[in-house]
Amino acid sequence: MAPDTQIQVIEQMVDEMLSSEPEYFRINVRIKPTNNVKVFIDGDKGLAIDKCVQFNRKLYKLIEEAAMYPEGEFSLEVSSPGVGEPLKNHRQYAKNQGRQVEITFNDDSKKTGKLVQVAEEDILIEETTGKGKKAVTQQIVIPFSNIKTTTIQIQF
Structure with missing residues (x-):
């Protein structure tokens, strides 16, 4: 699967996961060549660490179940965008x-x-x-x- 396609698939997974929690929204998804998946999520009132952990666990399972990385060789980081990151939406x-x-x-x-x-x-x-x-x-x-x-x- 091409990296651009992987990003689109993961963006859909994130949007679906967040559909039940409308105060949170996807900012960006990046995938490094080492299969390090970085997902940036924000919330209207910010994003607490425990929410990041919850989203990370859910998303990790979804990526595993989709068998996007057959050897299971990927890492996932879910965070809010850093202070220096430009506003996206x-x-x-x-x-x-x-x-x-x-x-x-x-x-x-x-x-x-x-x-x-x-x-x-x-x-x-x-x-x-x-x-x-x-x-x-x-x-x-x-x-x-x-x-x-x-x-x-x-x-x-």
Whole structure:
């Protein structure tokens, strides 16, 4: 089975597994040449470790039963996407409203601001430039079609 086909089969398994738990959603599936299957899942309220373990066990059984790796030679990692991972879908944007984001545009220019609102076709960020009394805050509407990547900025 070709790697792309394997990914599609596993994506279907994940979606089916999550269909009974609508607050969770699939972000991404990657398979390394060593048959290391990495599944990224997120939840509207985050993803607890015990949920990761539960999903991992269910998915492991499904992959085994499908005999995708006849020798049983595969490993499976289920996790939420790391902080540095770009947002992939609409639900992730919605979940992260109120947080600082860095947006890289299709032309590789960047803007940083607070994610204020998420609509069907675009997002609204609040960008503050300057400091102290000279600080200027403006709201900017950005169509999804102009966005290459969006990453959450951790603030200390």
